[in-house]
Amino acid sequence: MAEATAVAVAAASALVIFDCDSKLTGPNYVDWYRSIKLLLTAEIYLSVLDEQPPQESHPDDDPEYIEFYENFIVRESKASLYIQGSIDKTLVDSIKDLRTAGGKMEKLAELFNRQLTHAHYDMRLETMGIAFNLLYKTNVILKSLPGSYAPFRMSYKISNRELELTELATALVETEKTLKGNKPKVNTTDAKPSSKQKKKKKGNKGKT
Incomplete structure (x- = not known):
């Protein structure tokens, strides 16, 4: 009971970022999708969306398996509460009967997947x-x-x-x-005299 209360308190604290304007209402699915993914990543619960729920543990099971199962349940519960607490009350009924966080996300994706597809297409065009x-x-x-x-x-x-x-x-x-x-440099000492200069020299020779 105390553990369940701690999970609920932690989820409520983390969901402060989802105010009335940022909760999923439908048209804002793309923005909500990015925000919930960032939240789950920051809280290290994103991986639970793709994990298969393990079989329920029993008192006579190996202690390591019992610990593994209990750890999964805590992460799964928190992720589910984050998702459910970040959507508008009008949408809660659509996912309340789904047990896993991954299942909740898949159901919401089915409802609003067209928006996400269009967003990816627009990003590719850009x-x-x-x-x-x-x-x-x-x-x-x-x-x-x-x-x-x-x-x-x-x-x-x-x-x-x-x-x-x-x-x-x-x-x-x-x-x-x-x-x-790389431009070739002209050596002025090697420059040949122009034809006019040659004519002047010849004219000077005749005058002497």
């Missing part, structure tokens, strides 16, 4: 949009480079790298430094 936007901007930058950057463009495409724009800018700065360093 991710794809970000990736497409980066690829488009990268292609625009690469195509705008002068011909001297042709080796850089070819190397970038062959490597299949996907650099962020800041990383691409850094790589281009380094390439520019390399290109400037």
Whole structure:
């Protein structure tokens, strides 16, 4: 009896975060799903959702099994109370006859799974949009480079790298430094005189 009371008190304390606005009402299933998963993870009860309930222990069973069974019951009870305490009263009847926390979550998922599917789909679209936007901007930058950057463009495409724009800018700065360093230097002492200079020299010879 004391253990059951302790479980109920612990569950009530942890569910303070679920106020009237955050309790599951139906339309907010996606937000509630994330919150209850975070709560169960923080309380180290998330794994119980996927565990198969062990057979009930008896006084003559091995002490280790009895301890294991009692530990499971405590975790299962707390998880179930967390879930039931985080949903609106109008939804309690839909899960009250289900014994396990995992069963309660599955039933709620059946009722509101369409919302969760749409949320995952929207997240995938958003991710794809970000990736497409980066690829488009990268292609625009690469195509705008002068011909001297042709080796850089070819190397970038062959490597299949996907650099962020800041990383691409850094790589281009380094390439520019390399290109400037490779420019041939003209030695003024070896420069040949222009045709005009030659004509002037010839004209000077005739005057003397």
